[in-house]
Amino acid sequence: MAAKVLEILRVEGISKRYGGVHALEQVDFDLHYGEVHALVGENGAGKSTLIKVLGGITPRNEGRIVFEGAEVNFSRPVEALHAGIAIIHQELSMMPSLTVIENMFMGRMQNRLGIVNWGDLERRTRQSMALIDLNVDPTRESRI
Ligand SMILES: Nc1ncnc2c1ncn2[C@@H]1O[C@H](COP(=O)(O)OP(=O)(O)OP(=O)(O)O)[C@@H](O)[C@H]1O
Numbered sequence: 001m002a003a004k005v006l007e008i009l010r011v012e013g014i015s016k017r018y019g020g021v022h023a024l025e026q027v028d029f030d031l032h033y034g035e036v037h038a039l040v041g042e043n044g045a046g047k048s049t050l051i052k053v054l055g056g057i058t059p060r061n062e063g064r065i066v067f068e069g070a071e072v073n074f075s076r077p078v079e080a081l082h083a084g085i086a087i088i089h090q091e092l093s094m095m096p097s098l099t100v101i102e103n104m105f106m107g108r109m110q111n112r113l114g115i116v117n118w119g120d121l122e123r124r125t126r127q128s129m130a131l132i133d134l135n136v137d138p139t140r141e142s143r144i
């Protein structure tokens, strides 16, 4: 018998309206450890809205979100991020006037007593870039 796989996320009855537009209506979804899901739908189906609700970007009108066994109500993206929900948006959302390193660690730049360990961030940025054979100077601005 297969082992019971732990649930990470459960979404129940999520609804989101933008004025008269029902972007989401009673959406249920669950996610277990080790699973990868593709959320598929036509333009305007509500995919981005669901992800934004999960990530604390957009407030929902109805429904519950249970994450790692506890009900959550994120009101800001950083709360979702700290809980372990990271979102990589489809739309380009880089800050062109910031460096590659700053873009990589935007919103999750750890510091000690207000001091950022730039050497460590550069090393980790280079590691990530090496994974995709990206060869640019991580200390330069991100504008193309
Ligand atoms: N900020 C907003 N204000 C008003 N209406 C919105 C807003 N964001 C999304 N909508 C509307 O909500 C519905 C769902 O949009 P959403 O962006 O979630 O769809 P999507 O499935 O991500 O589409 P796409 O495939 O084009 O990315 C659409 O009718 C859209 O016009």
Ligand SMILES: [Mg+2]
Pocket: 047, 048, 049, 090
């Ligand atoms: Mg979308």
